[in-house]
Amino acid sequence: MTSPILVTGGTGTLGRRVVPRLRAAGRDVRVLSRHGRADEDGIRCLTGDLATGEGPVVPVPAGWRVQPIDPGEVADRLVALALGAPAGLVAEVGGPRIYELAALVRGYLRAGGTRRPILPVRLPGNANRAYRAGANLAPHRAVGRRTWEDFLAERVSPGTRSSGGQAGPSVKTSPQ
Numbered sequence: 248m249t250s251p252i253l254v255t256g257g258t259g260t261l262g263r264r265v266v267p268r269l270r271a272a273g274r275d276v277r278v279l280s281r282h283g284r285a286d287e288d289g290i291r292c293l294t295g296d297l298a299t300g301e302g303p304v305v306p307v308p309a310g311w312r313v314q315p316i317d318p319g320e321v322a323d324r325l326v327a328l329a330l331g332a333p334a335g336l337v338a339e340v341g342g343p344r345i346y347e348l349a350a351l352v353r354g355y356l357r358a359g360g361t362r363r364p365i366l367p368v369r370l371p372g373n374a375n376r377a378y379r380a381g382a383n384l385a386p387h388r389a390v391g392r393r394t395w396e397d398f399l400a401e402r403v404s405p406g407t408r409s410s411g412g413q414a415g416p417s418v419k420t421s422p423q
């Protein structure tokens with residue numbers, strides 16, 4: 248059995264031509280756009296906004312990894328640096344573990360009691376290439392102690408999505 252193909256923007260100038268071709272090839276299609284349409288045979292229409300993340304799917308940059316760190320630990324370090332002797336360029340600090348961003352978002356949603364499909368979106372550009380290559384990570388400096396799982400257990404419970412003040416997927420700090 249083949250899985251359905253998601254056509255983002257499937258109601259637009261291009262998408263309207265892609266969808267019937269996929270149907271002609273025997274594939275079931277999901278169409279995502281901001282303004283809903285009626286379903287047709289083999290075509291299920293989903294409403295969502297890829298720019299804001301509102302809707303049935305959660306867009307996540309494909310291939311990104313993150314190394315969340317507890318902001319309290321970062322604050323401790325920043326204050327120690329500010330109060331200490333001038334240190335010049337200091338070592339980076341990163342959280343204790345590295346996660347695929349999609350897995351991290353999935354866990355976050357699940358901890359809040361929701362299940363929504365994650366849609367990896369491949370982004371263009373140099374910044375995206377750098378993220379995909381892990382330029383935002385500090386694997387050699389995984390010195391943070393509080394894990395993402397600790398955060399989820401303590402701060403995100405079903406129906407309480409806002410965590411107020413946790414690191415979230417902030418990645419690393421490079422106090423300089």
Ligand SMILES: NC(=O)c1ccc[n+]([C@@H]2O[C@H](COP(=O)([O-])OP(=O)(O)OC[C@H]3O[C@@H](n4cnc5c(N)ncnc54)[C@H](OP(=O)(O)O)[C@@H]3O)[C@@H](O)[C@H]2O)c1
Nearest residue numbers: 255256257258259260261262279280281282295296297298
């Ligand atoms: N047509 C061309 O000549 C051409 C050439 C080169 C590249 N492209 C690129 O191909 C893509 C499609 O072009 P097109 O001409 O088909 O554009 P279009 O006619 O404007 O269609 C855009 C589609 O995307 C949906 N959409 C727009 N913003 C969205 C959002 N934030 N979240 C979810 N869905 C959204 C629209 O539906 P809703 O408004 O209901 O959301 C619509 O289905 C674009 O990226 C365009 O830059 C087009």
